[in-house]
Amino acid sequence: MxxxxxxxxxxxxxxxxxxxxxxxxARMFMAAxxxxxxxxxxxxxxxTVLYFALMRIDRANPDWMDRDRFVMAxxxxxPTLYSALIRRGFIPEKWMDEYETxxxxxxxxxxxxxxxxxxxxxxxxxxHGLSIGVGMALAAKLDKRDYNVYVLMGDGETNEGSVWExxxxxSKFRLQNLVGIIDLNxxxxxxxxxxxxxxxxxxxxxxxxxxxVVRVDGHSLPALLKVLAPQRNVGASAPRxxxxxxxxxxxxxxxxxxxxxxxxxxxxxxxxxxVSELGGVGV
Amino acid sequence: MxxxxxxxxxxxxxxxxxxxxxxxxxxxxxGAVQGQGYIGQALGIADVLAVAYFGAMQYRPxxxxxxxxxxxxxxxxxxxxxxxxxxxEAGFISRAELETYGSDDSRLPMSxxxxxxxxxxxxxxxLGQGLPIAIGMCLGLRRKQSNAFVYTLLSDGxxxxxxxxxxxxxxxxxxxxxxxxxxxxxxxxxxxPSSQILSFEPxxxxxxxxxxxVTRVDGNDIERVFSALEDxxxxxxxxxxxxxxxxxxxxxxxxxxxxxxxxxxxxxxxEWDAALHVLxxxxxx
Amino acid sequence: xxxxxxxTSAMIASIAADGQPTVSAPFGHALVRVAAxxxxxxxxxxxxxxxxxxxxxxxxxxxRFYQMGMAEQLLFGAAAGLAREGFVPFVTTYAVxxxxxxxxxxxxxxxxxxxxxxxxxALPGLTTGYGPSHQATEDVAIFRGVPNLxxxxxxxxxxxxxxxxxxxxxxxxxxxxxxxxxxPLLLNEYGYTFELGRAKMLRDGDDVLFVSSGLMTMRVLExxxxxxxxxxxxxxxxxxxxxxxxxxxxxxxxxxxxxLVVVVENHTVIxxxxxxxxxxxxxxxxxxxxxxxxxxxxxxxxxxxxxxxDKYGISxxxxxxxxxxxx
Numbered sequence: 001m002x003x004x005x006x007x008x009x010x011x012x013x014x015x016x017x018x019x020x021x022x023x024x025x026a027r028m029f030m031a032a033x034x035x036x037x038x039x040x041x042x043x044x045x046x047x048t049v050l051y052f053a054l055m056r057i058d059r060a061n062p063d064w065m066d067r068d069r070f071v072m073a074x075x076x077x078x079p080t081l082y083s084a085l086i087r088r089g090f091i092p093e094k095w096m097d098e099y100e101t102x103x104x105x106x107x108x109x110x111x112x113x114x115x116x117x118x119x120x121x122x123x124x125x126x127x128h129g130l131s132i133g134v135g136m137a138l139a140a141k142l143d144k145r146d147y148n149v150y151v152l153m154g155d156g157e158t159n160e161g162s163v164w165e166x167x168x169x170x171s172k173f174r175l176q177n178l179v180g181i182i183d184l185n186x187x188x189x190x191x192x193x194x195x196x197x198x199x200x201x202x203x204x205x206x207x208x209x210x211x212x213v214v215r216v217d218g219h220s221l222p223a224l225l226k227v228l229a230p231q232r233n234v235g236a237s238a239p240r241x242x243x244x245x246x247x248x249x250x251x252x253x254x255x256x257x258x259x260x261x262x263x264x265x266x267x268x269x270x271x272x273x274x275v276s277e278l279g280g281v282g283v
Numbered sequence: 284m285x286x287x288x289x290x291x292x293x294x295x296x297x298x299x300x301x302x303x304x305x306x307x308x309x310x311x312x313x314g315a316v317q318g319q320g321y322i323g324q325a326l327g328i329a330d331v332l333a334v335a336y337f338g339a340m341q342y343r344p345x346x347x348x349x350x351x352x353x354x355x356x357x358x359x360x361x362x363x364x365x366x367x368x369x370x371x372e373a374g375f376i377s378r379a380e381l382e383t384y385g386s387d388d389s390r391l392p393m394s395x396x397x398x399x400x401x402x403x404x405x406x407x408x409x410l411g412q413g414l415p416i417a418i419g420m421c422l423g424l425r426r427k428q429s430n431a432f433v434y435t436l437l438s439d440g441x442x443x444x445x446x447x448x449x450x451x452x453x454x455x456x457x458x459x460x461x462x463x464x465x466x467x468x469x470x471x472x473x474x475x476p477s478s479q480i481l482s483f484e485p486x487x488x489x490x491x492x493x494x495x496x497v498t499r500v501d502g503n504d505i506e507r508v509f510s511a512l513e514d515x516x517x518x519x520x521x522x523x524x525x526x527x528x529x530x531x532x533x534x535x536x537x538x539x540x541x542x543x544x545x546x547x548x549x550x551x552x553x554e555w556d557a558a559l560h561v562l563x564x565x566x567x568x
Numbered sequence: 569x570x571x572x573x574x575x576t577s578a579m580i581a582s583i584a585a586d587g588q589p590t591v592s593a594p595f596g597h598a599l600v601r602v603a604a605x606x607x608x609x610x611x612x613x614x615x616x617x618x619x620x621x622x623x624x625x626x627x628x629x630x631x632r633f634y635q636m637g638m639a640e641q642l643l644f645g646a647a648a649g650l651a652r653e654g655f656v657p658f659v660t661t662y663a664v665x666x667x668x669x670x671x672x673x674x675x676x677x678x679x680x681x682x683x684x685x686x687x688x689x690a691l692p693g694l695t696t697g698y699g700p701s702h703q704a705t706e707d708v709a710i711f712r713g714v715p716n717l718x719x720x721x722x723x724x725x726x727x728x729x730x731x732x733x734x735x736x737x738x739x740x741x742x743x744x745x746x747x748x749x750x751x752p753l754l755l756n757e758y759g760y761t762f763e764l765g766r767a768k769m770l771r772d773g774d775d776v777l778f779v780s781s782g783l784m785t786m787r788v789l790e791x792x793x794x795x796x797x798x799x800x801x802x803x804x805x806x807x808x809x810x811x812x813x814x815x816x817x818x819x820x821x822x823x824x825x826x827x828l829v830v831v832v833e834n835h836t837v838i839x840x841x842x843x844x845x846x847x848x849x850x851x852x853x854x855x856x857x858x859x860x861x862x863x864x865x866x867x868x869x870x871x872x873x874x875x876x877x878d879k880y881g882i883s884x885x886x887x888x889x890x891x892x893x894x895x
Binding site for chain 3: 360386387388389392393394396406407408409410411440441443444445472473474479480481
């Protein structure tokens, strides 16, 4: 399969890329002995759709000025992004096995622009990403370019006041080229979002802050393809927010909705169970 | 019975109007001491403060730290001149101390400081901190099974601050029914009208989406403010309450109401007396 | 009760002495000149354009000016986004809000990626009587802890103008302490030119070596004149780049024998220029006599600025008295 894609993949191929993504992530976490499984698996479909069907990017030209930007605001789910970058040809596959463990490893818990081609911004401190996205979207308007800026946030992250500052600004500056995505898996480190800091009604909040909001099943490829499509030079002036209902740990039966899999150790047995469930090692 | 109640309320409102005028006068006198001060804001918010302190809150002026008191958190530290005025009117501070406003070693510094002035609950200045602090106060009061309320006065500009929304989320989450936020919407911040700086409307919908009970009133209509705060206290619901008050900067002194809307209004030395005179004559008119 | 009126406005404190030549809003005007040559320069503030002299830039280049509202974390995050796209943001607020409220954003979103953001903040150290919420007594200490971040503390209007151009050319993030409004002008009399990373001798002397930056350089120059009438000969080394420190020049001047070295800072004695210089000397085996004048490790009082400077030992009179007691 030619993975420097010029045509978007078919639904079946996308489904397979998502499966491969989950295997890659597990492989990285196996190398390290632990990882943010839950957080990575809840956004697999979202990242797959963006990187293999929708975003305007080119592995030969990672800094291409007209590229669509992607801000991995929920930085701790970086391995999902790494897999997509590897499979799209931005970074070498062998880096996966050094993940976090080798001295000089170039793939770490959080994305770093210093080390990884194709990463638009380093991340790790939750609550920053949407502000950075606002800046990038403003720059597009200054430069009169039509790229879109995608910002993937965690739902817990929307507790951060800075997210609401960015929300207000995006609306004020009419950044229709900015697309926020909330991976609403309803679990954070300390437990259920309802008990930690509930965010519902999520849609009403964003609407009250002036955004165009849709709510979708975050694991439905057709739904994601529809709502995440870039908008270029259209008349709309409001920024867009996609509230994606997801399942933490999706795709692996013993991980789905289990709080401890926010970040946990993985044993060899668990790893081989996971690999069988996901239909063997990938491409 | 309703006629009696009506006349009681009318008397109450008249009395509150009187107190609001006194607050305005005290604020102007303090402004005159230094030749400057956030007098526009003080004049605008005087009606709300009068209602809060004389029509809503429980406290003991001689015992500013009385455990059973309702707390008043001045999130907007630069409104200190207004709060000092009501604290003087309420008896926390003697009228004689007015002369020391903004001077060295004064108990009345230009920006509200907690350990300096009786009745000043927090050290303001850095806007957007009051509501977060109020959350903690409400939780503590609940643990002590206290019936006290925490009133927090915020400015519309403070709604730009993410910390405000962090606190808003938290208040609803903790079901803080002892929290009453008051937002002074005078549509003015340092760099110009709030609506141009970082537009915050629709305000009511935002607070509702964040889980609060919301009322919006003309902040210079004492009767409306009075019943809004009364409803806020009496609401039987496990949610925090916010009363959004639209006010006019400089209210009570027409030539200041009409003055170019600056965050920090300049008043010429000779204008202080004129303002006091106009205030009194507006009242008797 | 007799009261002392404030000698200056708490908000618009001018540190110029009566009759001293001043320049109005040197930063704002300098930025306009630089921005005319550099189209990538944009200006951002969090509702403090008027109080950081950025309003001058806003008036000249309204389409390059971003009012982000009172949201400092958003302010620095958005600046990072713009910088990633090749713009050079000049971002203003008060030093307290940058150093405290938005520190995490400056550290992670800007400095960690060495982005080309210029953070220019008014009210550094003790330059307002407004109280601790606005007195950035520890700003240098905080920002010294950030890798990649250059720290500039200019003395007067001339230096502010030159530094504004210099930091626009510098590749990487910068934190610049700003004096605003009517800013004194004095370095023109010393044939001075700002160079990022270079400490410069403004006057030589055999008895005392003052080491200072920013506003304190103005004070120690005055102190040096006064001390001369008491036959105490004082040198002044102006260290306007606090990070990276010009270690060569500092060590060379400290090593000169027979002088009492006095570091003077508009900053807490903890973690600023004072400790930086003292630590440098100690690491290099200097055993000269060294003293430090700075603000105490305390929440400072509110009040009139002249009173506070006197109270906390950084007025010219107090500096002179202190030095005499040490000689």
